[in-house]
Amino acid sequence: HMFLADFKDGEWKNLRIVPYGYLPMSPATPAIHYGQSIFEGMKAFAGPKGEALIFRPLANWKRLNESADRMCMPQLPEEIFMDGILSLLELDRKWIPDLAGSSLYIRPFMFSADEYIGIRPSQNFTFMIINCPVGPYYATPVKVKIETHYSRAIEGGTGYAKAGGNYGGALYPSKLALDQGYHQLIWTDGKTHQYIEESGTMNVMFVIDDTLVTPELGDTILRGITRDSVLALARHWGMKVEERKLSVNELEEGLKSGRVKEAFGAGTAATIAHIELIGHNGYDYILPPVEQRKFSNRVFKELEGIKRGTNADPFGWMMRA
Numbered sequence: 001h002m003f004l005a006d007f008k009d010g011e012w013k014n015l016r017i018v019p020y021g022y023l024p025m026s027p028a029t030p031a032i033h034y035g036q037s038i039f040e041g042m043k044a045f046a047g048p049k050g051e052a053l054i055f056r057p058l059a060n061w062k063r064l065n066e067s068a069d070r071m072c073m074p075q076l077p078e079e080i081f082m083d084g085i086l087s088l089l090e091l092d093r094k095w096i097p098d099l100a101g102s103s104l105y106i107r108p109f110m111f112s113a114d115e116y117i118g119i120r121p122s123q124n125f126t127f128m129i130i131n132c133p134v135g136p137y138y139a140t141p142v143k144v145k146i147e148t149h150y151s152r153a154i155e156g157g158t159g160y161a162k163a164g165g166n167y168g169g170a171l172y173p174s175k176l177a178l179d180q181g182y183h184q185l186i187w188t189d190g191k192t193h194q195y196i197e198e199s200g201t202m203n204v205m206f207v208i209d210d211t212l213v214t215p216e217l218g219d220t221i222l223r224g225i226t227r228d229s230v231l232a233l234a235r236h237w238g239m240k241v242e243e244r245k246l247s248v249n250e251l252e253e254g255l256k257s258g259r260v261k262e263a264f265g266a267g268t269a270a271t272i273a274h275i276e277l278i279g280h281n282g283y284d285y286i287l288p289p290v291e292q293r294k295f296s297n298r299v300f301k302e303l304e305g306i307k308r309g310t311n312a313d314p315f316g317w318m319m320r321a
Contacts (some may be wrong), residue, residue, distance in 0.1 A: 001091050003084035006113070007074050007125040015080065017087055020130065030122050031111035035165035038067040039109035041268045042225075043134075044089060044321070046098040047309040052089050052321040054106070055307050057082065059225045064108060066223075067161035072121035073110055081108065084129045089321045092131055101136040103307075137269040141276035141290055142183040144199055146248060147173055151190035152198060152220075159197075159220035167201065174200070182279060184265075188248060189220065196246045202265030202273060203227035207295050208254050209261070211240040226266045230299050232315060239295065248280070255285035262293045272300040 002021075006014045030036045040060040045053045061081040068075060085106060089096075096104040108129045112122035150173035153159025158166060170185075177185050184200030196215050198204055203224040205214040212234045217223055234241050254260040255278060265273035274290045290297070305311025306318065 001088055003088050003129040005080055005084070005127045007127070012074075012077065012080055012127070015084070017084075017091065026113075026115040028115045028117050029112055030114055030116065033117065034112075034119060035163065035168070036071060036073070036122055037109065037111035037164040038064065038071055038073065039107060039162055039164065040064045041162075042106045042108075043103040043268060043307070044096055044106060044131075045103050045308045046096045047320070049309075051309075052093050052096055052104075053307060053309050054085065054089075054319045054321060056225050056229070056317045057085060057106075057319055059228070060108070063162065063223060063225070064110070067163060068110060070158055070161040071163055073112075073125055076110065076127055080127070084108070084127075086321050088129055088131060093321075095131065095133050097133045097135075099135070103134060105132050105134045107131070134269075138183075138273050141274040142200075142265070143181065143277040143279070143284075144184045144186050144275055145177045145180065145182040145279040146196075146251075147177070147185040147187055148193040148248070149173075151193075152187040154190035155218070155220060157190075157220065160218070160222055162222065170201075180279075186278065194247055194249070196248060196251060197221055199265040199273075199275070202267030202270070204263070204265055204275075205230065205296075206246070206251070206254075206260055207262035207293075208259050211242055212295065213242045213244070213246055215246055216243045224267060226268055226271060226303075229303060229315075229317065230266050230272075233299055233302055234295070236314065251278075252280055252285075255287075261288060262296050263287055264293075264296045271303055272296050 001017050001019055003017050005012050042057055042060045043055055047053045061078055065075050110125055110127045113124040113126045114122040152170050174185055186199045187197045189195045189197055197220055231241055263275040276287055278285045306313050
């Protein structure tokens with residue numbers, strides 16, 4: 001099934017759940033022509049007692065509204081967001097897989113529903129939620145390349161929003177990296193290409209000596225919910241944490257000297273995506289074997305346990321449905 005709601009005449013109305021299927025849509029909608037669309041992503045897990053467990057859905061709702069504000073779209077009330085998710089799960093909870101590493105991916109999204117060719121803020125919108133069962137996102141640790149020509153985001157742009165165009169624009173440089181044997185990119189800042197920002201579609205983190213280091217947030221970096229969760233656990237465990245600018249030169253020197261012990265992406269899809277190799281200027285730096293990585297393995301195991309209801313939830317992150 002799928003959930004829909006319409007924004008017309010300044011209010012949300014016509015909330016409904018229908019069988020999953022195709023949409024009738026005007027070919028003039030600005031969602032197609034001008035990219036006025038945003039989305040979120042979260043997961044539901046099968047709990048030990050057969051219940052559905054959702055990881056931090058209200059954080060996704062808040063971020064959706066941050067994206068909506070940036071893209072000239074209306075705010076979505078919490079009750080519509082949550083009622084849509086919970087009602088869908090009630091109908092389709094049998095689609096939540098109980099296999100190891102699997103979950104039900106939940107995709108809320110909003111797009112312009114105007115019938116108008118022209119650049120202006122739209123007046124009509126559609127909000128939807130669809131679900132699909134998923135397995136592990138990455139089967140193996142990933143190889144990444146530091147990108148110093150193409151940009152994912154620039155200051156003053158939409159990099160912090162989950163806007164569809166951010167991802168469409170990243171496809172070409174990602175394809176070039178794939179052709180060179182890498183799975184993903186490490187994006188650098190769009191102004192100087194001297195500072196690390198994100199990895200592929202995830203936030204990126206490094207264990208340098210005994211410190212967890214990740215780029216500080218700004219308007220070019222997505223406020224990742226998994227990122228925030230990893231940082232919360234690290235601080236809870238008493239680990240040193242630094243959210244700051246990390247230059248390509250500092251990272252490269254750390255890779256050469258062995259000070260960089262771990263590197264990983266943090267995001268909804270993979271939770272923790274171990275990085276086994278980082279390429280830069282024609283040279284590939286090999287990181288320590290994954291089985292030797294104490295922090296990223298520990299945090300992955302802890303988050304998986306919290307999400308699946310087998311570990312304590314000290315932060316109150318999980319919602320039962």
